[in-house]
Amino acid sequence: MSTVPVRSVLRGWLYDRLVAGMTTDWYRAVLSRLPDGARLLDVGIGTGAALARCADLVRAKRLDIVGLDIDPDYLARCRAEMANAQLSAQVSPVLSSVYDHRGGPYDAAYFSASLMLLPDPVAAIAHVASQLTPDGRLFATQTFHHRRSRLLERAKPLVRHVTTIHFGRVTYEDDFRKAFADAGVELMELTTLSGTRRSSYRLAVARIGDDSDGRGCTAA
Numbered sequence: 350m351s352t353v354p355v356r357s358v359l360r361g362w363l364y365d366r367l368v369a370g371m372t373t374d375w376y377r378a379v380l381s382r383l384p385d386g387a388r389l390l391d392v393g394i395g396t397g398a399a400l401a402r403c404a405d406l407v408r409a410k411r412l413d414i415v416g417l418d419i420d421p422d423y424l425a426r427c428r429a430e431m432a433n434a435q436l437s438a439q440v441s442p443v444l445s446s447v448y449d450h451r452g453g454p455y456d457a458a459y460f461s462a463s464l465m466l467l468p469d470p471v472a473a474i475a476h477v478a479s480q481l482t483p484d485g486r487l488f489a490t491q492t493f494h495h496r497r498s499r500l501l502e503r504a505k506p507l508v509r510h511v512t513t514i515h516f517g518r519v520t521y522e523d524d525f526r527k528a529f530a531d532a533g534v535e536l537m538e539l540t541t542l543s544g545t546r547r548s549s550y551r552l553a554v555a556r557i558g559d560d561s562d563g564r565g566c567t568a569a
Contacts, residue, residue: 371550372461373398373399375461375552376400378552379457379552380406380410380412383457385411388413389412389456389457390452390455390480392464393460394424394461397426397431400416404434408439414439417450418443447467448476450480454485455480455482458480458481459488460488460491470528472532475533478532483557485557486556488554489553489555494548535555539551
């Protein structure tokens with residue numbers, strides 16, 4: 350009988366305590382926008398705890414979800430979470446880099462705070478967009494900092510050495526918008542879900558088709 354290393358269990362536990370509570374509402378905001386029966390690519394599914402807390406929506410909408418992650422410890426915990434939430438038939442955790450994944454077409458793709466921690470966000474957007482259906486949507490939830498801070502830019506990547514969790518780089522709206530523009534993907538919407546004076550949590554919605562109504566991206 351095999352046992353799971355203590356370090357692996359601790360890493361998953363930390364991830365759930367520090368990340369899943371915040372991202373559950375983000376998942377709900379995205380899942381609620383998907384059509385019934387949609388096929389979703391979840392880029393950076395992690396331990397799956399946030400998705401498991403939205404099991405009612407996943408079942409009610411009959412969603413088919415492929416969840417990518419490059420961390421085997423997180424994915425081991427994710428498979429257990431999906432089994433406990435009775436989502437194993439609808440959610441398939443896959444150990445893979447987003448850049449290597451080939452599995453479309455998808456009706457939607459979602460980066461839950463994972464886009465701007467990737468080494469090449471532009472390439473990730475372009476690659477994922479190429480696997481969407483013509484009417485597909487690309488969703489991303491992201492923390493934005495309102496003012497540039499060199500101290501925070503240096504400090505944030507170091508948090509990984511304490512928590513083992515990769516929180517990525519400090520993200521500013523201009524950089525985020527530029528990533529989509531450089532990937533040739535239209536950013537339709539950038540909606541604030543919550544925030545403080547210094548930062549805000551936002552939902553981005555993009556598509557690969559032309560902007561037929563000419564309005565372009567909206568922000569709220």
